Amino acid sequence: MKKIAVFASGNGSNTENIINFFEENELARVALVISNKKKAGVVDKCKLLGVRCLVFSQAELENGAVLDKLLDLKIDFIALAGFLALVPKPIIDAFPQKIVNIHPGLLPEYGGKGMYGIKVHQAVVENEEEETGISIHYVNENFDEGEVIFEEVIEVDFEDSPEDLEYKVQQLEHQHYPQVLEYLIKDLE
């Protein structure tokens, strides 16, 4: 049974969805959730779901405390789900091709520093794009730059507001992220 750690800073709807998906799965479980925000909704969600959630400061993320915890718990795979900090190099090096992120837009155009959450959807509407979607990609030391593994594209209606797109894209995230994780984890040696 493989162990997944989810890193999250926000509301935690993807985290909850991933936890529930793997609860009955024979391949893997969410063994740990890491948050860098103690008041994040994801922290409360984990309490309700009975999943261990640890809150770490930026310093602890960078000084090896988070890496130690991941190694102690023998974590096999890391999924970022709305994690708003860069993953430090020692963690990336310790988990080669085993850290992925989900981004609520198409990369590389709608990614990078400062391009997250509703800001992505605002930019898509402002640019009158005909399409948007989700991207799941490997994580490297820069925001949203690792190799894209999976994309799902949807049409943007001319009357869609950024909030409409946020809702539609989140549905897509929930529909696809756990399955993509399962597919990648199946391939682990």
Ligand code: GRF
């Ligand atoms: C998602 O849209 C994800 O793509 C982005 O942050 C959001 C997190 O939402 N990286 P939630 O906290 O899982 O509800």
